[in-house]
Amino acid sequence: MSDADQFDHVPAKAGVPRRKRTDEIVDAIKRMIVEHGLGPGDRLPQERDLMAQFAASKGTVREALKSLEVQGLIGVRTGPGGGAFIERMSEGRAMSLLSNFLYAKNISIANIYQMRKSLEPLLAASATPHIDEAGLKRLEALISVYDHEPADAQERWTQRMAELDFHGVVAEYSDNAILAFTCRFLQRLLKDLTIAQDIYVQPEPVRRETGIQHQRDLIAAMRARDTDAAANILSLHMAEAEQHMLDLQAKLEDRFLIDAEKPRRRSAS
Template structure:
């Protein structure tokens, strides 16, 4: 007779609330419920799951916090399916990562792995309108900025270029992850500090990579598109890390200057 592994018997029992949350999610998928559709009434959920009113309400509250439903009170009220926007999903993930001390290196480690894949995935599907959008975005930053505002807008447009490529990928998880990484760079404090600096950027090299990418996608060469993005991401990472190092050196130098001045004034 096979003995049960004692470790398996020590596994914590899942909360009943969590089980009901998962069951409702399965119900939404299996019944093909769409945004605006209403879930069964609370009393029906209580009967269906043989749970207390408090447990069912806790499960519905958890689904509402996740952005999957909204609970309305009063006549005609109930729990209704909500459309989870990409922006809200990214905000939830950003909140989770808020205290994780993300770095530019962390983000580019992922971008180097995924951006070539998303370019290859998008190549068979992008149309001429999409390629024209990419060319239009390049025109935003193919020249020196006139002021700080234009400099910032150019840096954001450089990231938006890759967001458009991701729109045409046939793998929604891959596309979402790449767009999320681009958003993290826009929101990361150290990256923002770099983007506002009047530092020289690898403008022409980056633009050449992007134009080569457009050409590869236009001729439906997915392997070439992936290779171009791999080189582009590696170069972009080195450039960003170099700018970060120079920025930190400048901060340290500025911080040390007053101390040296104080020592010179001391008797």
């Protein structure tokens, strides 16, 4: 019995609703890609062959291929030599899709830091055995971007982005791809979150001395291959970063309230 036959004869569990045929074919094609070691640029079987393999109509197979295309796993080309080809899913594309899912979920700074406080220490520990001297030098170079007061608004923004990029470099050396992706995604959410962007452009004095010291301590711990110390340092750093961001958010919201009250006071006088 072929893999496709085995797939088609799996009985539905009692009480479990039968899945759409399209979804079943999508999953089967994903398994085919993995089992046959297909990579970017490789072609999937022709549409008529997929129809025969899955005993499905043209419309059902096309719907399954469209679903895979929307997910970024394949690209469909028309004309001579066309067909469905495996695409390389970039991290940026994956993050964009996930960001779109979360767009209307009212994500807050507190939500993001709740995750970062748990995950960033694990990330640092997982990266510590693998980071090389070149990586440590990149971290030191990033600190030099924001270890001084900015000269103008553009430099202020650049500094805040570099502070987040520091943690992105740490993620590059983690041996846990899921953990690294999740932490980089949280860092991207902070860059894209409207309230965070509003905070980043404010000409507020930034208490960065302790944070920078934590980062320098982290570099030293990673250089010494001390995973426990790296995790502990990042735990302190994330807690401090969260409090700092929440304090700045409260100040910004108070300022908005005061500005909103001013026209009312003038109209009442």
